[in-house]
Amino acid sequence: MYRTSQRRQSGSRAPLIALAVILIVLIAVLAMRGGSSSQPVSARPLAVLTLASASAAHASPTISIVATKPQFEFGESVGGTSQGDRFAAATTWNPGVQQAVVRVWSQHKGQNWQFVQPVLPAGFHRSYDPTIATTSNGTVVVGAGIDLNKRLYCIDGGSVAITRFTSPESSKTRVIDDRRGTGTFDDRPTVAAGIGNDVWAGWSRGIAAHACETVGGTDQIQIAFSHDNGQTFGAPVTVPSRGANFGVQIAPIGSADAYITWAQIIPGNTLNVLVAEIRNGKLVAAPQVIGTGIPLPASLNGASFPLFTAPSILIVNRRPGVAWPTYSGGVSRITVALPNAARTGWNTTTIAPSPGNDDLLPAIGILPNSTVLLTYAVHVASNDAVGYESRVIGATADGTGITASAPTQIRAPIRGPGFHELGELSQLSPNGSTLSTAFALGGATRSQLVFATWGP
Numbered sequence: 001m002y003r004t005s006q007r008r009q010s011g012s013r014a015p016l017i018a019l020a021v022i023l024i025v026l027i028a029v030l031a032m033r034g035g036s037s038s039q040p041v042s043a044r045p046l047a048v049l050t051l052a053s054a055s056a057a058h059a060s061p062t063i064s065i066v067a068t069k070p071q072f073e074f075g076e077s078v079g080g081t082s083q084g085d086r087f088a089a090a091t092t093w094n095p096g097v098q099q100a101v102v103r104v105w106s107q108h109k110g111q112n113w114q115f116v117q118p119v120l121p122a123g124f125h126r127s128y129d130p131t132i133a134t135t136s137n138g139t140v141v142v143g144a145g146i147d148l149n150k151r152l153y154c155i156d157g158g159s160v161a162i163t164r165f166t167s168p169e170s171s172k173t174r175v176i177d178d179r180r181g182t183g184t185f186d187d188r189p190t191v192a193a194g195i196g197n198d199v200w201a202g203w204s205r206g207i208a209a210h211a212c213e214t215v216g217g218t219d220q221i222q223i224a225f226s227h228d229n230g231q232t233f234g235a236p237v238t239v240p241s242r243g244a245n246f247g248v249q250i251a252p253i254g255s256a257d258a259y260i261t262w263a264q265i266i267p268g269n270t271l272n273v274l275v276a277e278i279r280n281g282k283l284v285a286a287p288q289v290i291g292t293g294i295p296l297p298a299s300l301n302g303a304s305f306p307l308f309t310a311p312s313i314l315i316v317n318r319r320p321g322v323a324w325p326t327y328s329g330g331v332s333r334i335t336v337a338l339p340n341a342a343r344t345g346w347n348t349t350t351i352a353p354s355p356g357n358d359d360l361l362p363a364i365g366i367l368p369n370s371t372v373l374l375t376y377a378v379h380v381a382s383n384d385a386v387g388y389e390s391r392v393i394g395a396t397a398d399g400t401g402i403t404a405s406a407p408t409q410i411r412a413p414i415r416g417p418g419f420h421e422l423g424e425l426s427q428l429s430p431n432g433s434t435l436s437t438a439f440a441l442g443g444a445t446r447s448q449l450v451f452a453t454w455g456p
Helices: 015-037 051-057
Strands: 062-069 074-082 085-093 100-108 114-119 126-134 140-147 159-167 170-177 184-193 199-207 220-226 237-239 244-254 257-266 270-279 288-293 312-316 319-328 331-339 346-351 357-366 372-380 385-395 402-404 408-414 429-431 434-442 447-454
Touching: 062 085, 062 100, 074 126, 074 140, 074 429, 074 447, 085 126, 085 140, 085 434, 085 447, 100 140, 100 159, 114 126, 114 140, 114 159, 114 170, 126 429, 140 184, 140 199, 159 184, 159 199, 170 199, 170 220, 184 244, 199 244, 199 257, 220 244, 220 257, 244 312, 257 312, 257 319, 270 319, 288 319, 288 331, 312 357, 319 346, 319 357, 331 372, 331 385, 331 402, 346 402, 357 429, 372 408, 372 434, 385 434, 408 434, 408 447
Parallel strands: 100 126, 126 184, 331 357
Antiparallel strands: 062 447, 074 085, 074 434, 085 100, 100 114, 126 140, 140 159, 159 170, 184 199, 199 220, 220 237, 244 257, 257 270, 270 288, 312 319, 319 331, 331 346, 357 372, 372 385, 385 402, 385 408, 429 434, 434 447
16 A cells, blocks of 8 residues: 655744744655655566666575485475574475375574474375465464375365464464365465465365366365464355366455466366456456466476476566466476556566476565566476576566566576476465575485575
């Protein structure tokens, strides 16, 4: 919200009153300046990005090693911060055993990283697809998909759990949507922090007959809402849309208000990327398609792990911006769509990888200078290696397009094979003026979980 200080005038001739008027005007001017600089970055228009400003804006992140394990152990990673503590979560696979369990690590005020706990409620036997958010009171919420692990490549009894961390030593795990015995299943969950005590959760829901499909042909997006920092959730809202729907991400903009984005596959193998708006906990209009193409194939050239197409979302000037992988010419590229200056549509650009590479798992977040940080995985087909890069995204000077900086390497690719799954989406987690995430590295000799932070 923009806040404009009220102007004050006075016609008094008394020196003391005149001095008071000067002080009032000075305070008002300072308040106006302070109000401008203290606006939430999501409320500001996208900043113009030039070659000079790209260099100044794109500082390398602070990196720390969370854990190092044997080959194939890590995948599907997220990270966030709270009150001096850092949290990283990843799906882990025990060596030689393809049984996935989401595990959480924490780092307390710069001390060594410590394993905290798995996210696996009693009665369930597998967890996967971690997601993370930090609420306004500092609670860290880690979400995960959970199931009964009856069949290796099927989601039997798939449900959604969250673990709330009020500190690294204090946590509580609960199931927020239990599908056991219902003839349906949940998959690919997400969480997001809203205003005040609000926590959002989303997932896709399918019928049991589709539990062994990569994406169930009739999967529908579900959105649930909590007013008490994720302690309780209301009944989820279904976002009706044709075809197979998955990979939902949520960007709250107010109390019970948010934009959401997800991927949709319809007959003919067409991929749509959609955006919808929720107001007062209800869908206000039909979802809008902002991008279309074809989904990534099950395995890209040279990749030893499966791949998926899922978007990332942020808010710029109270409008949604989205990034997603685009498959064209046998190569995975990153497409970014950000609000145009008129706030009526989107400016779009597609970023091509270096020859022989594929760019995957885009995540976007807004930086304090009102440019966008884009991170993504880089897969090198020649040796099945995976590394990570970032770019800064901004507006062109005339406001009619968007521009991107040259890539900055976050982590060099490690020669593979190294993953059971690299992941389906990535998140840049905001907390104050910082953005954080965790990256899973996998190679023929080791797996590594790395935490990265941009900001002060």
